[in-house]
Amino acid sequence: MTTQQSDSVDSPDEGRVVLDPADITRALTRISHEILERNKGAGDLVLLGIPTRGVQLAHRIAERIAAVEGMDVPVGALDITMYRDDLRQQPTRGPAPTQIPEGGIDGKTVVLVDDVLYSGRSVRAALDAMNDLGRPAVVRLAVLVDRGHRELPIRADHVGKNLPSSRSERVMVRLAEVDGYDEVRIAGRPQ
Amino acid sequence: MTRHLLSAADLTRDDIADLFATAAQMHEVQHRDVKKLPALRGRTVINLFFEDSTRTRSSFEIAGKWLSADTINITGKGSSASKGESLRDTVLTICAMGVDALVMRHGASGAAHQVSQWVDAAVINAGDGTHEHPSQALLDAYTLQRHLGDLEGRRVVIVGDLTHSRVFRSNAIMLRTLGAEVIAVAPPTLMPSGISTWAAADGLEISYDLDEQLPKADAVMMLRVQRERMSGGYFPSPREYTVGYGLTRDRLRTLGDTVPICHPGPMNRGLEIAADAADAASSVILEQVSAGVAVRMAILYHLLSGDGSSS
Numbered sequence: 001m002t003t004q005q006s007d008s009v010d011s012p013d014e015g016r017v018v019l020d021p022a023d024i025t026r027a028l029t030r031i032s033h034e035i036l037e038r039n040k041g042a043g044d045l046v047l048l049g050i051p052t053r054g055v056q057l058a059h060r061i062a063e064r065i066a067a068v069e070g071m072d073v074p075v076g077a078l079d080i081t082m083y084r085d086d087l088r089q090q091p092t093r094g095p096a097p098t099q100i101p102e103g104g105i106d107g108k109t110v111v112l113v114d115d116v117l118y119s120g121r122s123v124r125a126a127l128d129a130m131n132d133l134g135r136p137a138v139v140r141l142a143v144l145v146d147r148g149h150r151e152l153p154i155r156a157d158h159v160g161k162n163l164p165s166s167r168s169e170r171v172m173v174r175l176a177e178v179d180g181y182d183e184v185r186i187a188g189r190p191q
Numbered sequence: 192m193t194r195h196l197l198s199a200a201d202l203t204r205d206d207i208a209d210l211f212a213t214a215a216q217m218h219e220v221q222h223r224d225v226k227k228l229p230a231l232r233g234r235t236v237i238n239l240f241f242e243d244s245t246r247t248r249s250s251f252e253i254a255g256k257w258l259s260a261d262t263i264n265i266t267g268k269g270s271s272a273s274k275g276e277s278l279r280d281t282v283l284t285i286c287a288m289g290v291d292a293l294v295m296r297h298g299a300s301g302a303a304h305q306v307s308q309w310v311d312a313a314v315i316n317a318g319d320g321t322h323e324h325p326s327q328a329l330l331d332a333y334t335l336q337r338h339l340g341d342l343e344g345r346r347v348v349i350v351g352d353l354t355h356s357r358v359f360r361s362n363a364i365m366l367r368t369l370g371a372e373v374i375a376v377a378p379p380t381l382m383p384s385g386i387s388t389w390a391a392a393d394g395l396e397i398s399y400d401l402d403e404q405l406p407k408a409d410a411v412m413m414l415r416v417q418r419e420r421m422s423g424g425y426f427p428s429p430r431e432y433t434v435g436y437g438l439t440r441d442r443l444r445t446l447g448d449t450v451p452i453c454h455p456g457p458m459n460r461g462l463e464i465a466a467d468a469a470d471a472a473s474s475v476i477l478e479q480v481s482a483g484v485a486v487r488m489a490i491l492y493h494l495l496s497g498d499g500s501s502s
Contacts, residue, residue, distance in 0.1 A: 090497065090498055092492070132223070132227060133225070
């Protein structure tokens with residue numbers, strides 16, 4: 001699943017760069033504008049990032065929305081560890097914090113933010129997790145990279161980059177807040 | 192982490208850190224409207240208690256339920272054990288039904304360890320005689336860490352009936368693993384025999400003078416005087432015990448209002464702890480209970496999720 005892909009600790013210069021820092025900035029700016037256009041402003045908007053890097057992306061989108069609309073959008077984190085469907089197929093992983101902004105998500109337009117959309121299983125888990133926390137009016141999905149290979153009927157509303165990939169390839173997202181630099185890289189052999 | 196949780200010594204400092212990190216997230220779930228996570232859906236946890244318990248059993252039961260495991264309680268009284276069935280037959284019968292974890296309390300020291308060799312299920316020791324009670328030590332250390340931060344070098348004074356206390360044994364081991372200084376305080380009759388060998392090996396301090404230790408303490412842990420395990424003769428009278436080793440109103444004054452006071456419960460108010468101390472602002476006794484659920488959720492999650500390989 002996506003976190004597994006982006007967390008892999010391969011040599012940093014393996015594969016090729018598909019998004020450089022400027023590309024990432026442009027993609028996030030466009031996503032921010034798309035969200036505002038779709039929502040007709042920043043009213044009732046809540047951004048929930050999926051840990052780890054989805055949370056950083058959500059904060060960056062909120063900064064851009066604040067710059068455009070002059071309005072602070074609540075940002076939170078939605079951990080999906082306990083809702084994954086592969087808990088029994090992987091070594092035990094510890095959960096990350098879930099943090100729902102004050103005001104909750106009931107009746108709000110929630111935009112889920114993640115780094116990579118792949119099988120869609122993380123998003124399925126996120127929808128389940130959200131179900132236990134409240135009832136948003138609308139849920140949308142924003143991702144930095146959509147690499148295809150969906151295993152569930154899930155699609156993103158806002159995509160930074162569509163990246164055709166092979167299943168044998170790995171997509172690695174690096175963000176300055178976590179990794180010290182911004183970059184999206186693809187590595188491995190295309191089939 | 193190991194497959195079972197039988198002793199506080201089963202856990203390394205890293206294991207404890209992992210469990211505490213998970214417990215902190217579980218603590219947050221405790222304050223939600225919907226207290227349910229699907230992580231252990233379809234798994235079965237049996238609480239097998241041959242000794243009385245309120246908080247340990249109910250908190251393991253709540254922990255299992257909040258993680259969506261099916262949790263069933265079996266007590267010694269009212270089970271086939273009271274008809275003379277052996278422990279081995281009882282646990283094999285229960286496990287034949289298809290059980291993933293067995294949370295067990297038994298009056299015999301080493302019972303959980305013995306059972307872990309008979310069954311495939313993960314065995315969690317919820318108290319075996321006067322031996323160990325690792326989940327209690329975890330929740331005590333978790334509570335202390337929330338108040339004191341890193342426990343490295345902090346002085347934790349453990350006072351009470353140490354001879355009969357499994358809570359003391361597990362706490363001493365776990366607090367030492369976490370780098371804390373452990374000071375064992377008890378009247379000579381309630382100090383475990385042979386503790387000096389253990390103290391020398393694990394770096395425990397032994398003291399018979401509570402008043403000397405209190406001013407230097409970063410935390411105090413009062414343990415219950417276990418009347419049910421005593422056939423008398425350990426101290427002349429309850430009054431005398433209180434004068435020497437109880438956390439009285441006067442001692443509470445010495446302690447000040449910032450040193451956390453723990454007690455694993457159930458308390459004998461007026462014997463080992465005065466009501467003023469139990470209800471003081473610095474008392475963390477109810478926090479321990481609430482942490483108990485979060486920590487036990489973390490234990491069940493770490494033992495029952497995953498593919499069996501270490502993380």
